[in-house]
Amino acid sequence: MNLQIERLYQISRKKARLIIGLMSGTSLDGLDIALCRIAHAGKITKIQLEKFSTMEYDDEFRTRVREVFAKRHIDQQLFSGLNAYIGITHANLINAALKQWNIANSEIDCIASHGQTVYHAPKSLTKDQNWPNSTLQIGDGDHIAVHTGIITLSDFRQKHIAAGGEGAPLAAYGDYLLFSHPTENRFLLNIGGISNFTFIPSHQTKLKAYATDLGPGNTMMNQYMKTHFDTEMDKDAQMAKTGCVNEDLLNQLLAEEFLKLPFPKTTGPELFNLIYLQRAQHSSKTTDLPHKDVMATLNRFAAQAMVNGIRSQTEGLTDIAVYISGGGLHNPLLFDYIKTSLPACKVQSFATLGIDPDAKEAVLFALLANETLAGNKSNVADIKDSPAVCMGKISLPE
Numbered sequence: 001m002n003l004q005i006e007r008l009y010q011i012s013r014k015k016a017r018l019i020i021g022l023m024s025g026t027s028l029d030g031l032d033i034a035l036c037r038i039a040h041a042g043k044i045t046k047i048q049l050e051k052f053s054t055m056e057y058d059d060e061f062r063t064r065v066r067e068v069f070a071k072r073h074i075d076q077q078l079f080s081g082l083n084a085y086i087g088i089t090h091a092n093l094i095n096a097a098l099k100q101w102n103i104a105n106s107e108i109d110c111i112a113s114h115g116q117t118v119y120h121a122p123k124s125l126t127k128d129q130n131w132p133n134s135t136l137q138i139g140d141g142d143h144i145a146v147h148t149g150i151i152t153l154s155d156f157r158q159k160h161i162a163a164g165g166e167g168a169p170l171a172a173y174g175d176y177l178l179f180s181h182p183t184e185n186r187f188l189l190n191i192g193g194i195s196n197f198t199f200i201p202s203h204q205t206k207l208k209a210y211a212t213d214l215g216p217g218n219t220m221m222n223q224y225m226k227t228h229f230d231t232e233m234d235k236d237a238q239m240a241k242t243g244c245v246n247e248d249l250l251n252q253l254l255a256e257e258f259l260k261l262p263f264p265k266t267t268g269p270e271l272f273n274l275i276y277l278q279r280a281q282h283s284s285k286t287t288d289l290p291h292k293d294v295m296a297t298l299n300r301f302a303a304q305a306m307v308n309g310i311r312s313q314t315e316g317l318t319d320i321a322v323y324i325s326g327g328g329l330h331n332p333l334l335f336d337y338i339k340t341s342l343p344a345c346k347v348q349s350f351a352t353l354g355i356d357p358d359a360k361e362a363v364l365f366a367l368l369a370n371e372t373l374a375g376n377k378s379n380v381a382d383i384k385d386s387p388a389v390c391m392g393k394i395s396l397p398e
């Protein structure tokens with residue numbers, strides 16, 4: 001018998017597993033590494049975040065990924081190389097984190113790797129009903145397994161699409177298993193590059209949990225700051241705070257068809273990018289706005305799309321709480337606008353639920369791997385419009 005298969009079998013039968021969850025989002029700030037101790041599976045899952053670190057990418061890594069990221073026309077040689085290069089880079093960052101934490105690689109049961117999304121193309125983007133939904137995450141799992149010596153699960157989104165979904169948001173599965181509440185109706189709002197929420201109804205309603213993307217989170221603000229000021233973000237909204245929201249531009253930005261589609265739906269920077277902004281500026285005759293006003297408007301656009309999305313789902317509900325995670329939580333202008341615009345909801349940081357908000361998505365992938373190893377699809381059969389599947393491809397180190 002292949003000893004690695006035997007190891008896999010033993011891991012799946014353990015009472016608790018030590019799983020490293022990885023997330024590398026659209027903002028390319030770094031690789032989020034969450035070391036989780038996970039006991040059981042399904043609704044009785046117990047999870048403890050033992051360590052968390054965002055290992056920063058260097059400029060070369062960011063530049064190379066940006067050459068293909070969300071682009072329709074790319075250099076195939078670079079693209080092929082990136083699949084290996086990202087896998088090796090991620091493996092090196094995991095090895096470095098484990099060394100910092102003084103933990104031997106052999107203590108880890110498995111790695112759950114999201115990879116780097118390079119293109120996300122649901123039918124709402126392609127507008128072609130005869131072409132499949134598709135999404136692509138690169139950073140090959142075999143490279144991670146070989147370079148860390150740890151069994152690796154990767155490429156989680158393909159099964160979701162194969163079974164009828166759009167490949168995202170996968171957050172619904174973990175959020176539903178971990179954060180259901182007897183009396184509180186919960187929106188778990190994540191503000192990454194793209195904003196998305198998971199709605200988890202209280203046990204008193206007959207509603208079902210689901211997750212959906214909403215629109216841009218930080219991505220358009222980041223792209224604008226990168227292009228005009230060569231910085232990665234508008235830290236603490238310093239620029240947006242000094243500008244004025246331009247209502248004509250804001251209304252034009254909010255007119256996008258995607259924002260009116262019913263939930264659940266998914267999107268990405270393939271739609272919400274600076275070309276989208278330029279078109280909206282032309283249509284609204286606001287091409288000569290000062291940068292600070294554009295940033296104030298982009299900030300409001302992101303916040304308003306989130307507020308509109310949540311408001312549209314709260315009718316008839318009481319005891320509503322919104323828990324915010326992702327980098328946008330640290331943007332005070334975004335946070336304050338969302339909070340004041342949703343007076344019927346208790347709006348607070350996701351940290352209130354006991355997990356570091358920056359670690360949420362990496363923890364989610366650890367949990368998905370745990371379900372694949374030790375759970376079964378019936379654990380996640382109750383999520384609206386999302387297939388009941390266990391996800392992730394398994395790479396053995398030898």
Ligand SMILES: Nc1ncnc2c1ncn2[C@@H]1O[C@H](COP(=O)(O)OP(=O)(O)OP(=O)(O)O)[C@@H](O)[C@H]1O
Pocket residue numbers: 024025026027028029191192193194195217218222232233234235236237325326327328330331332361
């Ligand atoms: N202090 C801050 N002020 C303003 N914005 C911030 C601050 N800290 C983080 N952010 C924003 O959060 C982003 C990082 O968020 P996060 O790590 O959740 O994104 P991501 O994982 O790349 O997104 P996704 O998972 O949606 O692709 C930064 O690029 C920045 O735009």
Ligand SMILES: CC(=O)N[C@H]1[C@@H]2OC[C@@H](O2)[C@@H](O)[C@@H]1O[C@H](C)C(=O)O
Pocket residue numbers: 025026117120135167168169170171172192193194195196213266267268361
């Ligand atoms: C294709 C892709 O990478 N989508 C991400 C992205 O980042 C936020 C939003 O868009 C969400 O749909 C998803 O990630 C989270 C982790 C998810 O699947 O739930």
